Amino acid sequence: xxxxxxxxxxxxxxxxxxxxxxxxxxxxxxxxxxxxxxxxxxxxxxxxxxxxxxxxxxxxxxxxxxxxxxxxxxxxxxxxxxxxxxxxxxxxxxxxxxxxxxxxxxxxxxxxxxxxxxxxxxxxxxxxxxxxxxxxxxxxxxxxxxxxxxxxxxxxxxxxxxxxxxxxxxxxxxxxxxxxxxxxxxxxxxxxxxxxxxxxxxxxxxxxxxxxxxxxxxxxxxxxxxxxxxxxxxxxxxxxxxxxxxxxxxxxxxxxxxxxxxxxxxxxxxxxxxxxxxxxxxxxxxxxxxxxxxxxxxxxxxxxxxxxxxxxxxxxxxxxxxxxxxxxxxxxxxxxxx
Amino acid sequence: xxxxxxxxxxxxxxxxxxxxxxxxxxxxxxxxxxxxxxxxxxxxxxxxxxxxxxxxxxxxxxxxxxxxxxxxxxxxxxxxxxxxxxxxxxxxxxxxxxxxxxxxxxxxxxxxxxxxxxxxxxxxxxxxxxxxxxxxxxxxxxxxxxxxxxxxxxxxxxxxx
Numbered sequence: 001x002x003x004x005x006x007x008x009x010x011x012x013x014x015x016x017x018x019x020x021x022x023x024x025x026x027x028x029x030x031x032x033x034x035x036x037x038x039x040x041x042x043x044x045x046x047x048x049x050x051x052x053x054x055x056x057x058x059x060x061x062x063x064x065x066x067x068x069x070x071x072x073x074x075x076x077x078x079x080x081x082x083x084x085x086x087x088x089x090x091x092x093x094x095x096x097x098x099x100x101x102x103x104x105x106x107x108x109x110x111x112x113x114x115x116x117x118x119x120x121x122x123x124x125x126x127x128x129x130x131x132x133x134x135x136x137x138x139x140x141x142x143x144x145x146x147x148x149x150x151x152x153x154x155x156x157x158x159x160x161x162x163x164x165x166x167x168x169x170x171x172x173x174x175x176x177x178x179x180x181x182x183x184x185x186x187x188x189x190x191x192x193x194x195x196x197x198x199x200x201x202x203x204x205x206x207x208x209x210x211x212x213x214x215x216x217x218x219x220x221x222x223x224x225x226x227x228x229x230x231x232x233x234x235x236x237x238x239x240x241x242x243x244x245x246x247x248x249x250x251x252x253x254x255x256x257x258x259x260x261x262x263x264x265x266x267x268x269x270x271x272x273x274x275x276x277x278x279x280x281x282x283x284x285x286x287x288x289x290x291x292x293x294x295x296x297x298x299x300x301x302x303x304x305x306x307x308x309x310x311x312x313x314x315x316x317x318x319x320x321x322x323x324x325x326x327x328x329x330x331x332x333x334x335x336x337x338x
Numbered sequence: 339x340x341x342x343x344x345x346x347x348x349x350x351x352x353x354x355x356x357x358x359x360x361x362x363x364x365x366x367x368x369x370x371x372x373x374x375x376x377x378x379x380x381x382x383x384x385x386x387x388x389x390x391x392x393x394x395x396x397x398x399x400x401x402x403x404x405x406x407x408x409x410x411x412x413x414x415x416x417x418x419x420x421x422x423x424x425x426x427x428x429x430x431x432x433x434x435x436x437x438x439x440x441x442x443x444x445x446x447x448x449x450x451x452x453x454x455x456x457x458x459x460x461x462x463x464x465x466x467x468x469x470x471x472x473x474x475x476x477x478x479x480x481x482x483x484x485x486x487x488x489x490x491x492x493x494x495x496x497x498x499x
Contacts, residue, residue, distance in 0.1 A: 023459040025458060035454070038457075038458045039458050040459035171457035172457055174451070174456075174457060179449060179465070182465060185467055188367060188447075189467070189472055189494075192367050192374065192472055192476065195367075195375075196371045196373075196375045196476060199371060199374075200374065200376075254387070257384070257388055261391050261392075261395065265395065268399060269426075272409075272429060272430055275433070
């Protein structure tokens with residue numbers, strides 16, 4: 001246990017660091033409006049320890065290249081653009097069939113180290129590190145990687161890119177802001193906590209009341225009034241005299257705890273490895289979706305279809321539960337007899 | 339019964355809508371209240387064992403799995419890129435690989451922050467809390483002394499903040 005806690009404490013700073021290094025924000029401001037729009041962008045890690053200073057990056061003018069311009073070919077760059085660019089220009093290029101490092105190195109070779117580069121890509125879930133062949137391509141210009149769908153959104157919002165300026169900044173620190181959602185979540189938990197416990201207390205009071213009534217009306221021996229018997233350490237099993245009104249009690253042995261943990265692990269792994277299948281099964285998509293999407297064209301067919309599957313699943317569950325109960329009670333009897 | 343069924347059907351039909359979280363939370367709260375009010379776990383030792391087990395379970399599936407190769411997603415990355423690997427728990431909760439379809443076993447609330455102050459890189463703009471994170475700790479509340487309850491409430495508040 002202590003080892004686990006120490007491992008956890010050692011890993012935590014690494015994880016926080018790796019997550020915070022991932023993405024920054026692209027700031028876009030237009031000369032026509034005062035609003036600054038934020039987009040998610042990746043800043044590539046540069047080789048040889050080169051670091052882009054985000055705070056002193058400043059505002060840049062975009063220069064959008066045609067999608068056909070291939071930065072993998074330096075002669076194509078030479079023929080397609082004016083030379084030189086203004087020093088605060090971001091050259092926006094579409095990704096082609098070579099490494100990001102080659103794109104960046106060719107641009108730096110052609111236009112010098114004063115230019116910044118933005119590469120439009122349709123790849124997601126990637127973190128770019130220009131370490132490819134660092135001895136021959138020591139890129140030092142800022143390289144921003146922009147997801148194509150976000151770029152389309154930006155160009156839709158700002159139809160004329162000549163009237164906008166671009167910069168980069170760290171994302172807003174949400175942990176320092178007041179978040180009403182957290183307060184609401186806490187209230188929700190409190191409601192669940194209070195309602196759950198009050199309801200349980202109410203059930204308990206009702207049970208006591210019924211038991212008192214029964215005790216007054218019937219003369220019974222002391223043993224029959226006990227509502228539960230303890231058969232084994234850490235296990236509480238409802239007695240034979242339990243009433244249906246009594247709240248359920250899970251017989252909780254270490255075996256059951258292990259079963260619960262195994263179920264939780266299995267459940268999570270099933271959702272992880274077969275997400276689509278699980279979603280289909282859990283949502284009963286094959287039946288319910290057909291019913292609801294067509295607005296119940298043939299209600300009786302759909303209903304009977306769903307009902308059939310519900311009864312089938314319930315039947316299987318019920319049989320499994322019955323089998324489990326039988327096995328458990330026989331096991332308990334064996335243990336108590338021993 | 340009719341109201342419950344109606345809520346479930348409305349949620350199912352409109353589950354992709356912006357306001358579906360309201361129905362999801364109502365259904366979730368009802369489920370949690372029912373579980374808490376009906377089932378008992380016996381004694382403090384059992385609860386402690388379960389909580390410790392789930393503590394380790396959470397640590398493994400949230401923090402350790404991103405570093406285990408069998409839980410890493412295959413990606414079309416080139417030499418110049420290294421893939422970010424979300425944890426198993428994150429992928430299941432966010433419905434990665436299911437076109438946004440998730441199993442609704444969590445409370446979900448929008449962040450309620452203006453768009454201009456929001457980080458656009460956030461993949462999920464919601465606060466989420468799994469049902470297990472509510473049901474299991476609340477069981478302690480039901481079955482412990484007043485001093486323990488105060489400690490529990492303080493700890494839980496700090497943790498959730």
